[in-house]
Amino acid sequence: MPLAVVVVTYHSAEVVEECLTSVTAALRSIPDSRIIVVDNASADTTLDIVARVAPHAQIVARTSNDGFAAGVNAGFAAAPDCDVLVLNPDVRLHRDAVTLLRAALAMPGTGIAVPRLAGLDGAPQLSLRRAPNPLRALGEAILGGTRAGRSESLGELVVDPLRYETAGTADWATGAAWLISREARAATGVLEERYFLYSEETEYMLRAGKRGYAVRYEPRARAVHIGGEQSTSPVLWSMATTNRVRMVRERHGRLAAFAMWWAVLLNELFRAPRGTKHRKAVADLLRWRRWPSRPDRDPGPGWICFSAQDWWYHNRAHSDFQLMRSMSAHRRVLVVNSIGMRMPTRGNSTHVSRRILRKLRSVAKFVRRPMPDFYVMSPLPLPFYGSPLLRKVNAVLVRLQVRVVALALGLRTPVIMVTIPTAWDVVAPMRRHRLVFNRSDRHSDFPEADRASIEALENELLANADHVVYVSHALMDEERPRTGHRAHFLDHGVDIHHFTARPEHEWPDDVRAVPGPRIGFFGALDDFVVDFDLLERVAAELPHASLVLIGDATHPMERFDKYPNVHWLGFRPYSTIPAYGSAFDVAIMPWQDNDWIKRSNPIKLKEYLALGLPVVSTDFAELAGYTDRVRAARTHADFVEALRTTLATGPQLPPHALRASVEPHSWQARTETLLSLTTS
Numbered sequence: 022m023p024l025a026v027v028v029v030t031y032h033s034a035e036v037v038e039e040c041l042t043s044v045t046a047a048l049r050s051i052p053d054s055r056i057i058v059v060d061n062a063s064a065d066t067t068l069d070i071v072a073r074v075a076p077h078a079q080i081v082a083r084t085s086n087d088g089f090a091a092g093v094n095a096g097f098a099a100a101p102d103c104d105v106l107v108l109n110p111d112v113r114l115h116r117d118a119v120t121l122l123r124a125a126l127a128m129p130g131t132g133i134a135v136p137r138l139a140g141l142d143g144a145p146q147l148s149l150r151r152a153p154n155p156l157r158a159l160g161e162a163i164l165g166g167t168r169a170g171r172s173e174s175l176g177e178l179v180v181d182p183l184r185y186e187t188a189g190t191a192d193w194a195t196g197a198a199w200l201i202s203r204e205a206r207a208a209t210g211v212l213e214e215r216y217f218l219y220s221e222e223t224e225y226m227l228r229a230g231k232r233g234y235a236v237r238y239e240p241r242a243r244a245v246h247i248g249g250e251q252s253t254s255p256v257l258w259s260m261a262t263t264n265r266v267r268m269v270r271e272r273h274g275r276l277a278a279f280a281m282w283w284a285v286l287l288n289e290l291f292r293a294p295r296g297t298k299h300r301k302a303v304a305d306l307l308r309w310r311r312w313p314s315r316p317d318r319d320p321g322p323g324w325i326c327f328s329a330q331d332w333w334y335h336n337r338a339h340s341d342f343q344l345m346r347s348m349s350a351h352r353r354v355l356v357v358n359s360i361g362m363r364m365p366t367r368g369n370s371t372h373v374s375r376r377i378l379r380k381l382r383s384v385a386k387f388v389r390r391p392m393p394d395f396y397v398m399s400p401l402p403l404p405f406y407g408s409p410l411l412r413k414v415n416a417v418l419v420r421l422q423v424r425v426v427a428l429a430l431g432l433r434t435p436v437i438m439v440t441i442p443t444a445w446d447v448v449a450p451m452r453r454h455r456l457v458f459n460r461s462d463r464h465s466d467f468p469e470a471d472r473a474s475i476e477a478l479e480n481e482l483l484a485n486a487d488h489v490v491y492v493s494h495a496l497m498d499e500e501r502p503r504t505g506h507r508a509h510f511l512d513h514g515v516d517i518h519h520f521t522a523r524p525e526h527e528w529p530d531d532v533r534a535v536p537g538p539r540i541g542f543f544g545a546l547d548d549f550v551v552d553f554d555l556l557e558r559v560a561a562e563l564p565h566a567s568l569v570l571i572g573d574a575t576h577p578m579e580r581f582d583k584y585p586n587v588h589w590l591g592f593r594p595y596s597t598i599p600a601y602g603s604a605f606d607v608a609i610m611p612w613q614d615n616d617w618i619k620r621s622n623p624i625k626l627k628e629y630l631a632l633g634l635p636v637v638s639t640d641f642a643e644l645a646g647y648t649d650r651v652r653a654a655r656t657h658a659d660f661v662e663a664l665r666t667t668l669a670t671g672p673q674l675p676p677h678a679l680r681a682s683v684e685p686h687s688w689q690a691r692t693e694t695l696l697s698l699t700t701s
């Protein structure tokens with residue numbers, strides 16, 4: 022299982038260097054592992070230190086400090102298919118800590134593994150806890166935490182020294198260092214961000230335990246934890262204290278919370294003469310609010326996006342997903358998975374049964390929250406767009422489902438962005454702040470579509486949208502007479518931090534086993550866009566090179582069985598694509614010469630360049646701005662010759678220059694442009 026180490030930082034310049042140094046050393050023996058640093062808008066030199074100490078770390082730079090839980094959730098989102106080790110930046114791992122924690126995580130019934138913690142002086146830290154409740158809070162108020170901890174019923178803190186010498190399970194543990202399995206994450210979801218700081222890991226571990234994923238303590242895995250801020254800061258102490266009550270309120274209801282409030286208040290009153298932090302906690306408990314105040318958020322309208330893809334089984338690199346993920350940092354977002362353009366039928370569609378089954382699985386999820394303020398729903402559609410009556414029935418059915426979810430999320434007058442034309446019937450009567458038509462492709466050119474019906478829906482959107490955003494200049498110029506000032510060019514972005522070249526020891530085993538040189542492609546191997554005849558010619562004429570194809574295929578791949586140098590690896594998760602791409606010697610875009618491609622702008626071009634890869638592509642309109650970096654070919658023979666040249670001489674620009682050329686094109690920048698359009 023891939024492993025990601027997520028370090029959440031905020032003004033961590035004084036401690037993060039030693040943390041990352043220890044993590045790097047601990048990961049040397051761990052294949053398929055990586056470091057993700059999530060920074061909550063630090064104003065110091067934290068990110069400069071990260072870039073220097075861990076240049077291969079993926080950096081998720083958040084625009085605001087929304088708390089530790091928000092940082093962890095951002096790290097989870099960046100590592101969707103990994104086990105994740107969450108670390109505070111003031112933790113230093115022993116060299117074998119990760120290996121031992123992974124072994125503990127493999128124990129049956131385990132979802133979270135935690136190490137033995139010690140201070141800088143080597144003194145052990147009491148990191149294991151029992152589930153909080155009013156009786157234990159009262160016991161701690163009267164007896165003190167250490168004395169109460171000697172009794173299982175009267176104390177939350179586990180104080181028995183023998184307990185820290187033997188492996189076993191606990192209700193929860195200090196959240197400075199904890200390894201959670203991918204399965205436990207899938208079952209438990211994301212951390213509750215409303216706590217902002219403290220109790221979020223408590224609630225999460227208790228929630229995981231309730232779902233059958235125990236917290237396992239492994240004393241042989243060791244880490245140093247500096248800590249200490251909570252005990253010296255009145256603000257942090259008060260937040261930790263009041264959040265204990267909030268958590269009981271959320272888990273057990275008002276009556277239990279009332280009892281917990283009295284017990285915690287009594288504890289702080291007894292200790293108020295000792296210091297400011299206790300007096301601050303008393304004051305905040307007396308004016309207790311259900312949730313702590315949060316940093317100001319943009320009060321503008323939320324967004325509903327009718328996507329042309331499905332979050333649960335399509336590549337998450339698609340533009341609507343990328344834009345909406347970035348948008349969720351500013352506004353609440355609801356992504357409506359594709360409602361399709363036709364019912365898959367034999368003779369007109371490929372892999373009919375598989376496509377219907379995966380859509381039903383998606384619909385069964387209905388509404389989920391993969392990350393904070395980012396919701397995904399899969400409505401049940403009736404995709405019969407050739408019949409006017411069934412179109413109306415489908416629109417009413419889908420609209421009803423979307424409205425119910427939108428109201429539950431507080432999206433009463435949202436900005437609605439439509440990527441798939443069949444959503445027009447759904448959104449036409451919906452109340453909205455703005456309507457944005459994301460004209461990423463001309464869907465009526467899609468081979469399986471009912472061209473006349475889809476074209477009519479596209480025309481309705483072109484006529485009624487407040488803004489039409491394009492990624493193709495050719496398509497925008499063609500439709501300018503109808504869209505006028507409402508047309509805007511919004512080029513694709515790139516997740517520059519995600520698409521960072523990985524060193525060879527981080528390449529997946531299957532691609533590392535492929536002999537070089539490697540000619541590579543990642544993405545959907547769709548028969549209406551990929552020129553499979555060209556791929557076969559590459560395989561035949563360059564037998565000394567390996568052709569590596571990564572992605573789901575709608576075309577029969579058996580035609581390549583006779584070529585020993587063709588390696589179709591199938592679908593790979595988005596999180597692993599940069600590691601696969603890093604193994605390529607040259608990346609290719611072998612497109613067909615059709616109307617779809619002429620009006621397209623593939624996202625993967627910037628992803629290839631961000632990895633510093635030389636690129637060979639068939640020619641298409643949007644490639645005009647990349648002639649200094651990409652070798653374009655008009656014929657099959659030219660394409661093969663361009664590959665020969667690239668393999669012999671390398672890229673037209675050095676890898677660092679290729680990457681630098683796309684660094685300004687982040688999805689965050691694209692999202693800010695989109696926001697400015699809809700708020701002006």
